[in-house]
Amino acid sequence: MAQLEQLLQYQQVDSELLKIEQEASSSDERKNYVQAKKFLEKAAEKLDGLDAKARELTALANELNAKYAEIAETLGEFDNVDELLDGGAEISFYKKNVLQLLDTLRALKSEINGLNKSVKEADEEYRALKKKTLAVQEQYNTEFSVKYKAYVEAKKAEMAKIAAKLESIAKSIDAEVLKKYKIKRSERIFPILCAEKNGRCPKCGTELSLKGKEQIVSGEVIECDGCRRFLFKDK
């Protein structure tokens, strides 16, 4: 594998591209954009959850209210307790029943109050989140998304220039070698081409094989057995 000079030149130009890619991925434009996008995705899910919870609690409160009304109505029937007593019914029997129903009503009332409080809380949480979501959505639409797109567009022109330069250098590099280079690049290995140091890979420290040592001495480029980088003889 010769073509060391061309490969080194290619890598040098490629490093400019990598720099832009790294700058883009850590730019405030991208950070704001991604952060807002994530927030909006999560908020949508959370709002759905809160909405479902409020509905569930409301349905339960309605059920208990109906039960309450039913018992209250039953108690109303005891209004004619005097008549019943005149008719000779046992006073303690009715009194006991009324007291029991009143106890049930009291328990129901407290349960309903608790539920109403939970509904109110879920509703307040929903409203607060909804308000924030709308604000973030607005900022996402009018600011973050616009700025990020403009940033990407601006970088695109710069990147296209470098890509054209790379393409022109690539013409003098063996296709198979270039393919290997690009695979390594996509695996985020960089630099891809390194000068060996004292018979070892300078990046991962793996010692070159005897054959590998012979090869680089004769001017070949070899692959590190450890990290698969291209290695060449240190001058």
Ligand SMILES: [Zn+2]
């Ligand atoms: Zn290595």
